[in-house]
Amino acid sequence: MPAERLMPTTESADLIDLVRDIAGKELRPRVDEAERTGTFPREVFRTLGRTGLLGLPYPEDVGGGGQPYEVYLQVIEEIASAWASVGVGTSVHALSCFGLFHVGTPEQQERWLPEMLGGELLGAYCLSESHAGSDPAAMRTRAVREGDEYVLNGAKAWTTHGGVADFYKVMARTSDDGGRGISCFLVPADTPGLTADNPEQKMGLMGSTTATVLLNDVRVPVERRLGEEGQGLSIALAGLDAGRLGIAAAATGVAQAALDTAVAYAKERETFGRAIIEHQGLAFLLADMAAAVESARATYLAAARLKDLGRPYGRQASIAKLVATDNAMRVTTDAVQVLGGAGYTRDFPVERYMREAKVMQIFEGTNQIQRLVIGRHLAR
Known part of the structure; x- marks a missing residue:
């Protein structure tokens, strides 16, 4: 079932509905074949760009969507729940625009930023x-x-x-x-x-x-x-704080998709005359999975709200990336377990979710690096 969201405005709630519609029509019908064949979905990114989804966290006067990070990250999560490769790619694209927006001259921004944020340039x-x-x-x-x-x-x-x-x-x-x-x-x-x-x-x-x-x-x-x-390394590291939130949101989307698949399967599969979700041992496992997904979402949203307020959020970004990706790895692994032998086959997407979750513990700074960053913040 879709994640339950409390959006800050009616406009942002409508935006989530739009993203879910695009996910249903443009992403889910293509994901299995593209992931099986290793096909890069360039046209999908053009579609996201033309609907304004690639430049959401940047101001409207430079070609962006003017949305707060709290909203943008939930869009990333929705996209990743349908297709993780596209969710990660959307986050990476925003990261690649970060330096131009934050340190570029007005002339540089006017010349290059509109096409970048409009999605014509990936x-x-x-x-x-x-x-x-x-x-x-x-x-x-x-x-x-x-x-x-x-x-x-x-x-x-x-x-x-x-x-x-x-x-x-x-x-x-x-x-x-x-x-x-x-x-x-x-x-x-x-x-x-x-x-x-x-x-x-x-x-x-x-x-x-x-x-x-x-x-x-x-x-x-x-x-x-x-x-x-x-100035390059400081530009890179500042961008990584924002990028880590994007990966946290994408990981939460993958975890939500795995949870949804596991719950649906557990309601239909029967053993000993009952749906397996009615057996306490499995129900408790699903409950822990749900708690992990919702706690990951709450963690990245807390960091995003600090960013939206203009307050320091580097420590919270590292915590969000660490918590969300570790939780995604655990949730997707448990989803395979819920489905049993079926979960180990490609008849169901949970094995793909598990493979996708693993790399999220590695890129945008490994989770060991996130612990190092958090520890240094605590030592100050």
């Missing part, structure tokens, strides 16, 4: 490298200034939308001053020298293309640097 976020995932300050990709251009060389690993995006938000080293030597660039996908390796063969999120982006003498005009030289 974004990707290039921070990690094969040897520098949890430690981005160790990156080796380098940008050397030559006159009015920078020349970028390196490889950015684990790039969501790598090879299919229209633009890349790239972090590259402009000096050897550790974390203070990293700068941020907005690079069009058709720039000579920018290519992508073959997509990674993942255990889940098959409909989300993940690839290493290769930069071989990629020339980027100085006007495509976002912020000042050396």
